[in-house]
Amino acid sequence: MENEALTAVTLESKLLLKARVFEVHEKLIKLPSGSQVTRQMVAHPGAAVILPLDSEERVVMVRQYRFSAEKALLELPAGTLEIGEEPLICAKRELEEEVKCSARDWQRLGILFPAPGFCNEVQHCFMARDLEPRAAEGDEDELIEVERLSVAQVEEAIRSGELIDGKSVACLFKARLGGYI
Amino acid sequence: MENEALTAVTLESKLLLKARVFEVHEKLIKLPSGSQVTRQMVAHPGAAVILPLDSEERVVMVRQYRFSAEKALLELPAGTLEIGEEPLICAKRELEEEVKCSARDWQRLGILFPAPGFCNEVQHCFMARDLEPRAAEGDEDELIEVERLSVAQVEEAIRSGELIDGKSVACLFKARLGGYI
Numbered sequence: 001m002e003n004e005a006l007t008a009v010t011l012e013s014k015l016l017l018k019a020r021v022f023e024v025h026e027k028l029i030k031l032p033s034g035s036q037v038t039r040q041m042v043a044h045p046g047a048a049v050i051l052p053l054d055s056e057e058r059v060v061m062v063r064q065y066r067f068s069a070e071k072a073l074l075e076l077p078a079g080t081l082e083i084g085e086e087p088l089i090c091a092k093r094e095l096e097e098e099v100k101c102s103a104r105d106w107q108r109l110g111i112l113f114p115a116p117g118f119c120n121e122v123q124h125c126f127m128a129r130d131l132e133p134r135a136a137e138g139d140e141d142e143l144i145e146v147e148r149l150s151v152a153q154v155e156e157a158i159r160s161g162e163l164i165d166g167k168s169v170a171c172l173f174k175a176r177l178g179g180y181i
Numbered sequence: 182m183e184n185e186a187l188t189a190v191t192l193e194s195k196l197l198l199k200a201r202v203f204e205v206h207e208k209l210i211k212l213p214s215g216s217q218v219t220r221q222m223v224a225h226p227g228a229a230v231i232l233p234l235d236s237e238e239r240v241v242m243v244r245q246y247r248f249s250a251e252k253a254l255l256e257l258p259a260g261t262l263e264i265g266e267e268p269l270i271c272a273k274r275e276l277e278e279e280v281k282c283s284a285r286d287w288q289r290l291g292i293l294f295p296a297p298g299f300c301n302e303v304q305h306c307f308m309a310r311d312l313e314p315r316a317a318e319g320d321e322d323e324l325i326e327v328e329r330l331s332v333a334q335v336e337e338a339i340r341s342g343e344l345i346d347g348k349s350v351a352c353l354f355k356a357r358l359g360g361y362i
Contacts, residue, residue, distance in 0.1 A: 003205055003244075003253060003326070005324065005326070006244060006245070006246045006253040006324045006325075006326065007211065007252075007253070007324075008248065008324065008331075009339065010248070012252070016198060016200075017197060017198045017205055019197075019205065019221035019299075020220065021221075021298070021299055022221070022222055022223070022299055024198055024200065024205060026200075027248060029248055031324065032324065036344050039201065039248050040200035040201055040202075040203070041182055041248060041249050041301075042203070042223055042249075042297070042299075043256050047298075052243070063184070063187060064187070064327075065187045065188060065189055066294075066297040066298070067189065067191070067208060067210055067220050067222060068190070068222050068223075068294075068296075068297050068299060068300055068301040069294055069297050069301065071188075072184060072187040072188070073294065073297055075297075078298075080298070081229055086258065110342045110345065111342070111345055112345055112346070112347040112350065113247075113249075113250055113254065113345055113346055113347055114296045114347040114348075115249075115293045115295045115296045115300065115348075116247040116249050116250050116254055116346060117202070117247070117249070117259075117261070118200075118202055118203055118223075118225070118249060119223075119296065119300070120249040120250060121296065123347065143186065143187045143188075143189065143212065144187075145184070145187065146191070146293070155358055157357055158354065158355060159295050159355075159358050159359065161291045161292070164291065164292055164293055164294055165293070165294055165297060165303070166293040166295040166296070166348060166351045167295075167296075167347060167351075169196065169293065169350075169351035169352035169354050170347045170348075170351040170354065172239060173339065173351065173353065173354035173357070174340075174350065175341060176354070177336055177339050178340065
C-alpha cells in the first residue's frame with residue numbers, strides 16, 4: 001500500500017550519540033512537497049515480548065523496577081535483541097532469565113512499534129505455552145519479581161491502572177484477538 | 182505498593198543531548214544491593230492519545246508517514262505535550278489538527294508507558310465522542326490521511342498486522358475493557 005503523498009526520503013543520516021541500548025541519529029528528510037526537514041531519531045535494536053500462559057491459564061508476569069518511570073511496573077517478560085538476533089531466540093532466553101521457565105509451544109503474535117514518533121524499535125510478540133521450570137541465571141542488574149495473574153486479574157489490572165506498560169497491554173489485546181486468552 | 186527489593190535511587194543525572202522532541206539523560210543509579218550502575222535514558226515531555234468514535238461507531242484513525250519506521254502507519258490520533266501542558270488540552274488540539282474534529286464528550290482511559298525500558302514518556306489516553314467537523318490548520322510537516330474504520334475492521338487490522346502502532350493497540354484494549362467499543 002505505497003502512497004506517494006505519505007512517502008518521504010531520507011537524504012542523510014548521522015550518528016549523534018551512542019548509548020548502552022540505543023543510539024541517536026539525525027536525519028535529513030525530503031518531504032513529498034520537496035521541502036527538507038531535520039529530525040532526530042532513537043535507533044534501537046528491537047525487542048522480544050513474551051506472553052507466557054501456565055497450565056492453570058494464568059499469565060506469568062514480572063514486576064520490574066524501571067529507572068525511566070522511577071518505580072516498579074507490572075509487565076510481560078521482554079528483552080532487547082542482540083544485534084542480528086532472531087527474535088524467537090531472544091524470547092526463549094528472556095523467558096528463562098526473567099521467569100525461570102522454558103516453553104514447548106511458541107506462537108507468533110506479530111510485531112508492534114512502541115514509539116514510532118521518535119524511535120525505530122520493533123517489538124516481536126510471542127505466546128509461550130506448555131511451560132516447564134528451568135534453572136537460569138538472571139541479569140543481576142535487573143530488579144524483578146515474578147507474579148502469576150488470571151486473565152480476569154490482568155484485565156482488572158489494566159482497568160485499574162496497575163498495568164500501564166504499553167507493550168504488555170498491546171500484546172495482551174493481540175493475544176485476545178488471536179483467541180489465545 | 183512500595184517494595185524495597187524493587188527500588189533503586191538516582192544519585193546523579195546529566196544532560197547528554199537535546200533533540201527536537203526529546204533529550205537524552207545519563208543517570209548514576211544505586212541498586213538495593215548497594216552497587217551503582219550508569220544508564221542512559223530518553224526524556225520525553227509525554228503525549229496525548231485519542232480514540233475518536235463517530236456517530237456510526239467508527240474509529241477515526243490516521244495514516245501517517247513515520248521517519249523512524251520509514252513507512253506510513255495506521256494509528257490513533259496523538260501528539261506530544263507542550264512543556265507543562267494539561268493532557269486534555271493537547272488531546273483536543275491534536276484531534277482538531279489531525280482529523281479536523283472537535284468532541285463534546287471526553288473520557289479518560291488512563292495512562293501508558295510506551296517504552297519504559299529506556300524512555301520516561303507517559304501517554305495519556307482519551308475517548309472522544311459526539312464529534313463535529315472543525316476547520317483547523319494541520320502541521321505542515323506531518324503527512325497524514327484520515328481513515329474511518331468499524332470496530333470489526335480495527336480488530337481485523339490488528340490481527341492482520343496492518344495496525345502495528347503499540348499505543349493504538351493498547352489504547353483500543355483499554356477502551357474495550359472500559360466498555361466503550
